[in-house]
Amino acid sequence: MSAMLQPGIILLREGTDTSQGVPQLISNINACECIVDIVRTTLGPFGMDKLIHSEGSNSTVTNDGATVLRMLDVVHPAAKTLVEIAKSQDSEVGDGTTSVVLFAGELLKESKAFIDEGMHSQVIIKGFRKACLLAKEKIKELEVKLHIGDEQERRKLLMRCAATPLSSKLVAGQAEFFSNMVVDAVEKLDEDLDPKTISIKKEVGGSLEDSIFVEGxxxxxxxxxxxxxxxxxxxxxxxxxxxxxxxxxxxxxxxxxxxxxxxxxxxxxxxxxxxxxxxxxxxxxxxxxxxxxxxxxxxxxxxxxxxxxxxxxxxxxxxxxxxxxxxxxxxxxxxxxxxxxxxxxxxxxxxxxxxxxxxxxxxxxxxxxSKSTTIILRGAGDQLINEAERSLHDAIMVVLRTSKYSSVVGGGGAIEMELSKHLHEYARTIPGKQQMVTNAFARALESIPKQLADNAGLDSTDILNQLRKAHAEGGTWMGVNLSSAYTGNSHISNNFENYIWEPSLIKLNSIEAATSAACTILNVDETIKHPRLENEMPNPRGVGGMQMPH
Missing domain, CATH: 3.50.7.10 (GroEL)
Structure with missing residues (x-):
């Protein structure tokens, strides 16, 4: 409909669509939840793969969050925000793309209940930003600096960091083989640690372990x-x-x-x-x-x-x-x-x-x-090799960040549960609506270990209760033990002692990016869509007379 200030005063052209207020905000949140539901099941070592087929191109099988979102070609303006933060996470730190989208989606899901009850979005934004700041300060307080004594010990630590992202990929069975290769490649880099000097070539044939590392x-x-x-x-x-x-x-x-x-x-x-x-x-x-x-x-x-x-x-x-x-x-x-x-x-x-x-x-x-190295990937098909390349990219970026900053935190949902506990305790010290918003931020953090358990076929409700109890008793690095899905042992463990590590930079970046994306979407109260006039329409037959797809 036409947008009007007063009867008889036309401000925007005829046919302009304007949507505003709470219904528009809820609509944007619902669109983002649809995006999150697509990538939710790809998280963790037991995450499922997505088969994406585009007309006229080869099919792609992957569980990399950034790749899935990039190939979906999302057109919804609000949902595109989540796609952008996944790209940002992938280019900045390489890993954690699914986690950042999942966390942002949970923040918006928690916000929807408050908005339905009449809470102003600015109150939620203020609470989220404060909680984000507290979470980042807590990560910096908990992070463990890796004081590496000798070269052999340093190599072992870097291999453990490389194995964490590889364990959630298609190449999990060859995690040790590729961890060696990734650490070899990173150690050959100069002080700039430029990942572009690591070249990855793909040659179909053989098995994954036939891949070749070239010092040159x-x-x-x-x-x-x-x-x-x-x-x-x-x-x-x-x-x-x-x-x-x-x-x-x-x-x-x-x-x-x-x-x-x-x-x-x-x-x-x-x-x-x-x-x-x-x-x-x-x-x-x-x-x-x-x-x-x-x-x-x-x-x-x-x-x-x-x-x-x-x-x-x-x-x-x-x-x-x-x-x-x-x-x-x-x-x-x-x-x-x-x-x-x-x-x-x-x-x-x-x-x-x-x-x-x-x-x-x-x-x-x-x-x-020799500042340049080459990895020649082998495999039974293009899809397998392409997924192995994406997996190596994540592992290389993780090892690079660990080498540069040398501080890690426990993975497998351990750091998220500890941050959730810290924010719940802080919420008890403040009154009013901010207490509710801070608790909502803390609940959103618990979505990471919950989804890890769900994807492994475990009882996520029972595991979350066990983790809350363990962290309340001082178990800082207690997280989900996904190996128990096969062994039948305890479903939680001290993930730091089990060498399930993640660079603290990944967590700092993902929490900051997810909070910024959620606040950006919550800050939008109106969407204006201009109609396209007939004289602005492109040539229906496209360039060179080819018929454009509808």
Whole structure:
């Protein structure tokens, strides 16, 4: 309907839809609850997977919260807020994406009861922000600094941190194998701890434990022209030239016109092209390089020219691989073949071309500046390998944060139960509505261990009662013991002693992000949707006359 200030005064265009007040706020909360219900069952080691199929693309099987939400293509404006916090959590700390969405959804669910009873949303927002601040202060008070004595002990601690996110993924059965690989990769990084220097390649075939860790750079062999068969496939102590130069005769563009008066002029033109190419090749050979890699094409003439002289070459190398190799071997990427000095070349201990699965790979190992590492994932299919890649990303980010901040808390719902207890105790010291809101925040925290138990097929109500009793008696790190789903032992345990750890940074970030998202949604009291006029409609046949989907 048209939005109006007074009868006869039209403020917005005809057809504008305005929804406001409590019904609109409740509608936004309901939309967010639908999002939470989708990812709820993916939490924890016994979380279920989601099969997402998009028309015209391959199906994806995953239980990674950020991936699920990204592929759902959510269009509801309020629900998009939860998608954004999942993306933020994934990019900032790598793990905890499902937890942050679940916690934000529980905060909104608790808020709905207050709003139905007439409580103003600003009162709820104030209480949530205060409770968030208290929870973060408590985490900083409880976090355990890892004072690592020697290198061997440090490695064990990092492997335990890596195993926590891996245990909830499809690769849980190979958690120890991949934990070793992740810690190896992180330990090779420089002081910046840039995860982009860890390259992950995927090669279908074999099993997950056939995956290869390379201390250096490896990438799939690029397209090669005639003559590459004669090139060496193994070079010890190679000198590597990294280029952004095209080494082939360029084809004339369309409508190119050259006017000549006699045959000798044409021959001079042809010879000039060849001479330019030969001068580039000769200048490269004079540098002493025996491995030549270029971002642009290296043609058949250059390939054979290099092969005869015992030089390996590869053109059209992906930019990301060339950048990683530059950091590892110490060479700089040159945009010209002229005046290449020896210090501009890269060096490593060994270059080798090897078969991996159905493809050939180029390996550069024993690099003096080995800040780059490569993981070649193997597996029975694309879906399995893609999920393994997502799992490794989470584990790498967790180990990175642990290495940088060296403080952890107990996982498996232990820290959430302790924070819930702390907030319940604080709520008893304050009067009025803020006491109710603080208790609601504390109840929302308990949703994490509750959902972990539900997903494992355990009685969540009974387990929550046991955990409340244990924390009331001083069991700070008592959490859900999911191994009991198989062994039949006690369903709660001291998760810190069982090495179920999470970096405190993950919990600090997830609580802050979830609270901010909930407060943002609670602060919206009106939604205005403008109609699209006929002259603003896109071409119904789309670009190039193709029919656009409805």
């Amino acid at each position: 750079v490896a990438f799939q062999k690029t397209f090669s022209y005639a003559g590459f068969e004669q090139a060496p496939k193994k070079i010890v102590n190679p000198k590597i030239a990294l280029l952004n130069v095209e080494l082939e005769i360029k084809k004339e563009k369309e409508n190119t016109e050259i006017r000549i008066t006699n045959v000798s002029d044409y021959q001079k033109y042809v010879d000039a092209e060849w001479n330019i190419l030969y001068s580039k090749l000769d200048s490269l050979i004079s540098t002493g390089a025996n491995v030549v890699l270029s971002r642009l094409a290296i043609g058949d003439l250059a390939t054979q020219y290099f092969a005869v002289r015992g030089i390996f070459c590869a053109g059209r190398v992906p930019d990301a691989d060339l950048q990683c190799l530059s950091k590892a071997v110490g060479g700089s990427i040159q945009s010209s073949t002229n005046k290449i000095e020896p210090h501009m070349l890269g060096h490593c201990g060994l270059f080798e071309e090897r078969q991996v699965g159905g493809n050939r790979y180029n390996f550069f190992t024993e690099c003096p500046k």
